[in-house]
Amino acid sequence: xxxxxxxxxxxxxxxxxxxxxxxxxxxxxxxxxxxxxxxxxxxxxxxxxxxxxxxxxxxxxxxxxxxxxx
Amino acid sequence: xxxxxxxxxxxxxxxxxxxxxxxxxxxxxxxxxxxxxxxxxxxxxxxxxxxxxxxxxxxxxxxxxxxxxxxxxxxxxxxxxxxxxxxxxxxxxxxxxxxxxxxxxxxxxxxxxxxxxxxxxxxxxxxxxxxxxxxxxxxxxxxx
Numbered sequence: 244x245x246x247x248x249x250x251x252x253x254x255x256x257x258x259x260x261x262x263x264x265x266x267x268x269x270x271x272x273x274x275x276x277x278x279x280x281x282x283x284x285x286x287x288x289x290x291x292x293x294x295x296x297x298x299x300x301x302x303x304x305x306x307x308x309x310x311x312x313x
Numbered sequence: 314x315x316x317x318x319x320x321x322x323x324x325x326x327x328x329x330x331x332x333x334x335x336x337x338x339x340x341x342x343x344x345x346x347x348x349x350x351x352x353x354x355x356x357x358x359x360x361x362x363x364x365x366x367x368x369x370x371x372x373x374x375x376x377x378x379x380x381x382x383x384x385x386x387x388x389x390x391x392x393x394x395x396x397x398x399x400x401x402x403x404x405x406x407x408x409x410x411x412x413x414x415x416x417x418x419x420x421x422x423x424x425x426x427x428x429x430x431x432x433x434x435x436x437x438x439x440x441x442x443x444x445x446x447x448x449x450x451x452x453x454x455x456x457x
Binding site for chain 1: 320323397401
């Protein structure tokens with residue numbers, strides 16, 4: 244969406260859980276590339292994937308993702 | 314181990330698509346050129362190139378079938394390899410292919426206003442650039 248950026252806490256949450264991108268990808272059922280592009284803000288995940296990620300980290304979607312103006 | 318397999322297959326798919334693109338580019342490119350170029354020796358070289366690259370292209374096609382078999386046998390693996398990023402990149406690549414197809418058609422139309430150009434050649438050129446640009450775009454979007 245123009246003018247907006249989706250910031251995320253995936254890197255931080257991964258560090259807390261001490262889990263690699265590859266391992267997270269396996270848990271969620273996607274490729275490591277997908278986790279990497281989401282983490283770097285290059286790809287905006289679907290609602291389903293966002294909920295899956297939030298559930299995995301045991302936090303809310305709003306805690307994991309934040310909408311900020313560019 | 315399962316994770317390693319997804320990563321390995323993803324890399325293998327990328328390499329397969331790379332050689333598939335190279336094969337298509339050289340095979341179909343030289344196939345088109347051999348009909349345009351009149352030099353007999355050069356046509357022979359192009360025909361040879363077309364043959365070699367067709368073998369490469371066909372080999373990758375067979376590899377793709379093998380990969381599809383592996384993916385069909387394991388739904389989790391299939392879902393991971395065809396996740397939403399892959400679907401999104403496929404959509405973007407198709408868009409690139411579509412616009413390339415349109416632009417090539419317009420270009421051929423402009424050329425036809427100045428010189429005679431056969432319908433078969435136009436079809437071949439449109440097909441060549443349409444497919445090639447979509448394949449290159451796929452490689453670009455899916456690179457690590």
